Amino acid sequence: MAEELLRERFEIQGRNFDKAGEVSGEIKVILRDLGLDAGCIRRLVIVSYEGEMNLVMYADRGALTLILTDEDVGLEIVDEGPGIPDIDLALQEGYSTASDEMRELGFGFGMGLPNMRKNSDEFRIESEVGRGTSVFAKVRLNRHD
């Protein structure tokens, strides 16, 4: 059983594009200060940032929890939002339901969820239409890029 070393929860407001990405920037600093491997930090913060952007773009509100154990760094991103009707379709590169406004901000080109999965060692999505989406991701500490 992995030993939990750190758990921190960050509230995220939906549709607040000015602050979008702030939490992931903060997580990068936390993990760097803890002296984690740069490749591992890089993968984790890409997962975090794409997840945070998805939350801000689609959901009303949510939270991102960072969980560090002696084996891996985990993220739980839980939102109150529209949910994803077809998760397999949403994970296909290029598939997107983004609005023009989201694309003008540089996001919503159907690469967010695939990027998150690609950079995770464990990745799982649970979603209920009309209720929200939860993403669980882990990056192992011993993997070096």
Next chain:
Amino acid sequence: MTLSEIRDLLECKVLSGEDDLSIDVQQVVASDAMSEILAFAMSKELMITGLTNILSIRTADIAGVAAVLYCRGKSPEKKVIEFARSKGIPMLVTKMGMFEICGLLYSRGLKGVS
């Protein structure tokens, strides 16, 4: 190719990182789609984009690129420049378009990362 060589070649204005122009870049990632930057950047590249909002610098920070170059003469707002300075990310702007910039840098030996 150093950032100062890139500045001279593309007739750039330097918006942040004036003291970091000796940084050497070998690879380039160019897109207005931030997820594409995140998907392809391996770290320490030159990022070229036409997107000048604060998310361009947040993406640059998360992706770990060496510097950001804005095309078509698009300058970001002051708060974006200040944010880049706080993150230590050099920022340049040129009047040239994406195609011309990429062509010139490619002809000088820089490579893409796709």
